[in-house]
Amino acid sequence: MRVLGIESSCDETAVAVYDDAQGLLSHRLHSQIAMHQAYGGVVPELASRDHIRRLLPLVREALAAAASDQSEIDGIAYTAGPGLIGALLVGEGFATGLGLAWNKPTVGIHHLEGHLLAPLLEPDAPAFPFLALLVSGGHTQLVDVVALGEYRILGETLDDAAGEAFDKTAKLLGLPYPGGAALARLAESGRSGRFEFPRPMLDRPGLDFSFSGLKTAALVALRGHAMDESGRADIARGFQEAVVDTLAEKCRRALRATAHARLVIAGGVGANRALRQRLGEMVAGMGVRLYFPRPEFCTDNGAMIALAGAMRLAAGKQRRSGGGARANWELGTD
Ligand code: KG4
Ligand code: ZN
Numbered sequence: 001m002r003v004l005g006i007e008s009s010c011d012e013t014a015v016a017v018y019d020d021a022q023g024l025l026s027h028r029l030h031s032q033i034a035m036h037q038a039y040g041g042v043v044p045e046l047a048s049r050d051h052i053r054r055l056l057p058l059v060r061e062a063l064a065a066a067a068s069d070q071s072e073i074d075g076i077a078y079t080a081g082p083g084l085i086g087a088l089l090v091g092e093g094f095a096t097g098l099g100l101a102w103n104k105p106t107v108g109i110h111h112l113e114g115h116l117l118a119p120l121l122e123p124d125a126p127a128f129p130f131l132a133l134l135v136s137g138g139h140t141q142l143v144d145v146v147a148l149g150e151y152r153i154l155g156e157t158l159d160d161a162a163g164e165a166f167d168k169t170a171k172l173l174g175l176p177y178p179g180g181a182a183l184a185r186l187a188e189s190g191r192s193g194r195f196e197f198p199r200p201m202l203d204r205p206g207l208d209f210s211f212s213g214l215k216t217a218a219l220v221a222l223r224g225h226a227m228d229e230s231g232r233a234d235i236a237r238g239f240q241e242a243v244v245d246t247l248a249e250k251c252r253r254a255l256r257a258t259a260h261a262r263l264v265i266a267g268g269v270g271a272n273r274a275l276r277q278r279l280g281e282m283v284a285g286m287g288v289r290l291y292f293p294r295p296e297f298c299t300d301n302g303a304m305i306a307l308a309g310a311m312r313l314a315a316g317k318q319r320r321s322g323g324g325a326r327a328n329w330e331l332g333t334d
Contacts, residue, residue, distance in 0.1 A: 001314045003075045005306025008091035009083025009111050011042045013054040014302035017066035020310045025066035027303045030054045040177050048086035055094050070102050077309020080108025081326035088325035107309045107318050112331045114304035115266040118293035121303055126291040131260040133251050136267030137163035140209050142254045149317050151332035154254055155207025162269045165211035169218045169239050173232050183236050184272050190237025195221050197242035207254050244278045255288055264291045270298035
């Protein structure tokens with residue numbers, strides 16, 4: 001089963017070819033970050049128009065790099081949601097058109113399912129079932145992954161997602177959009193303990209998160225002090241430690257509650273080095289194995305969509321509803 005995967009849910013256009021016998025054959029990505037940077041965030045209409053421009057050349061490149069022509073492709077997978085509706089419709093229209101022209105089946109993939117399955121692109125892939133911490137720009141969820149397509153949400157954020165909190169705090173610190181990775185770099189030179197940030201929701205039971213208070217705490221810290229570069233680095237450090245501590249503690253509770261032996265970290269914030277290290281230390285004494293995708297497959301990519309598509313087509317698990325792009329779409333529903 002060889003599948004062409006297309007991701008266009010936000011500000012990255014990404015295409016990949018995955019073969020379930022040979023693994024990932026190629027992947028290509030165009031980031032729109034430079035285009036949106038002038039506006040301080042993603043401009044949906046510009047995103048849609050750029051996806052239209054980029055998709056066909058990227059598909060040609062990915063097929064050439066995979067030394068694969070269209071006759072060897074068994075199906076086309078695309079991100080059907082959640083995301084920016086215009087951007088999703090571009091991907092869906094493109095994939096559907098290609099499917100008709102090539103006479104191949106198409107399958108709409110939930111973007112977060114792609115993230116959840118991304119560690120399966122790695123040589124040391126986790127088996128089902130596992131616990132997943134999904135930390136992206138739009139979502140923060142603890143998910144009980146029973147099998148392909150069987151996802152139970154154990155906890156989620158009540159307000160900002162972890163990535164969103166990184167991006168908003170980065171903006172306060174004067175870092176350019178999207179900020180999360182830049183804040184993490186700044187935090188590396190910061191001092192631990194100078195600024196104490198709250199650990200939201202740790203004082204009560206349950207597996208939900210809340211991150212919106214952290215950017216306010218960062219704002220208060222910034223206002224209260226004359227800030228030079230090292231002061232801003234100290235704030236970045238304190239902020240990152242609060243997020244990492246909170247995520248790690250909720251993972252520990254979820255592992256205890258579910259008795260899962262495998263923990264998967266997925267989504268853009270999964271690229272964060274402090275988080276990877278902290279979770280590694282945490283699971284060491286618990287008899288739990290930790291799995292991460294490589295950093296470039298933590299953030300948005302086409303490989304995870306091609307992989308999810310190959311798994312779904314092989315298992316005959318297309319969406320029962322027949323598809324259709326959806327801006328809002330809860331994981332685990334059809
Ligand atoms: O999964 P993703 O690429 O897109 C969504 O589906 O949302 O996640 C993007 C998010 C952004 O908020 C970005 O700032 C954050 O992941 N991110 C990071 C790092 N790299 C990306 N946050 C913290 N540390 C990083 N190294
Ligand atoms: Zn994503």
